[in-house]
Amino acid sequence: DSGVTQTPKHLITATGQRVTLRCSPRSGDLSVYWYQQSLDQGLQFLIQYYNGEERAKGNILERFSAQQFPDLHSELNLSSLELGDSALYFCASSAPGGGGELFFGEGSRLTVL
Amino acid sequence: AQSVAQPEDQVNVAEGNPLTVKCTYSVSGNPYLFWYVQYPNRGLQFLLKYITGDNLVKGSYGFEAEFNKSQTSFHLKKPSALVSDSALYFCAVSPEGGSQGNLIFGKGTKLSVKP
Numbered sequence: 397d398s399g400v401t402q403t404p405k406h407l408i409t410a411t412g413q414r415v416t417l418r419c420s421p422r423s424g425d426l427s428v429y430w431y432q433q434s435l436d437q438g439l440q441f442l443i444q445y446y447n448g449e450e451r452a453k454g455n456i457l458e459r460f461s462a463q464q465f466p467d468l469h470s471e472l473n474l475s476s477l478e479l480g481d482s483a484l485y486f487c488a489s490s491a492p493g494g495g496g497e498l499f500f501g502e503g504s505r506l507t508v509l
Numbered sequence: 510a511q512s513v514a515q516p517e518d519q520v521n522v523a524e525g526n527p528l529t530v531k532c533t534y535s536v537s538g539n540p541y542l543f544w545y546v547q548y549p550n551r552g553l554q555f556l557l558k559y560i561t562g563d564n565l566v567k568g569s570y571g572f573e574a575e576f577n578k579s580q581t582s583f584h585l586k587k588p589s590a591l592v593s594d595s596a597l598y599f600c601a602v603s604p605e606g607g608s609q610g611n612l613i614f615g616k617g618t619k620l621s622v623k624p
Contacts, residue, residue, distance in 0.1 A: 398552060439599065439617075441611050441613070501552050
C-alpha cells in the first residue's frame with residue numbers, strides 16, 4: 397500500500413458528461429501529480445500541484461482541470477468527455493525534498509461509452 | 510526533447526534464468542533515473558533509482574540496474590527470475606534537479622517468466 401488513495405476505482409459514464417476524480421496523497425507529501433495511462437499513449441503526465449499551487453503542466457487537455465485543496469487532497473475534473481478519454485488515471489505524491497520518486501495510487505479507471 | 514525508450518515490448522525468460530529489461534534515455538544534464546513495476550489492475554510501485562554515485566543500483570525484490578552514461582542506458586537486471594516477477598516494467602527519467610518529480614515514462618516492457 398503506497399498510502400495514496402484514489403476514488404472512485406471505476407467509473408462508467410457517457411460522452412459529453414463531466415466527472416471528478418479524487419486523490420489523497422501520502423501523509424506529509426505536498427506534491428500531487430496526475431497521470432493518464434492508455435494503451436496507445438502509455439503513461440502521460442498531466443499536471444502537478446505543490447502545496448496548493450500548480451507547479452508543472454504536461455499534456456493536459458483544456459477540457460481537463462485540476463486543483464489541490466488546503467488539506468492537500470486533489471481533484472481532477474474531466475468535462476465534455478469523449479470516447480478517447482477512456483483510460484486509467486493515476487495520482488501520485490512525493491515527499492518534500494525527497495529523491496524524486498513518486499508513490500502512486502491504485503488508479504481510477506474511466507470508461508466513456 | 511527529453512525521452513525514454515524501452516525497445517522491447519515484451520521479454521520472456523525462464524524461471525531461474527537472469528533477466529534484463531532495457532532502457533535508454535535522452536535528456537539534457539544529469540538525469541535522475543527510475544524503474545517502476547506495475548502488476549495487473551494495480552498502481553505503479555517504485556523499484557529503484559539512480560541519482561549519482563555507484564553505477565550499479567540495488568532495489569526491491571532483488572532487482573538492480575546499471576547506469577551507463579556513455580550509452581545513455583539504465584537497464585534493469587535480476588540474476589534469477591521468479592514467476593512472480595511477471596509484470597509490466599517502466600523506466601522513467603526526471604530532468605536535472607530531479608526532485609521536480611514530473612517523470613517521463615517509457616512505454617513499458619511486459620516481462621513474462623515461465624516456470
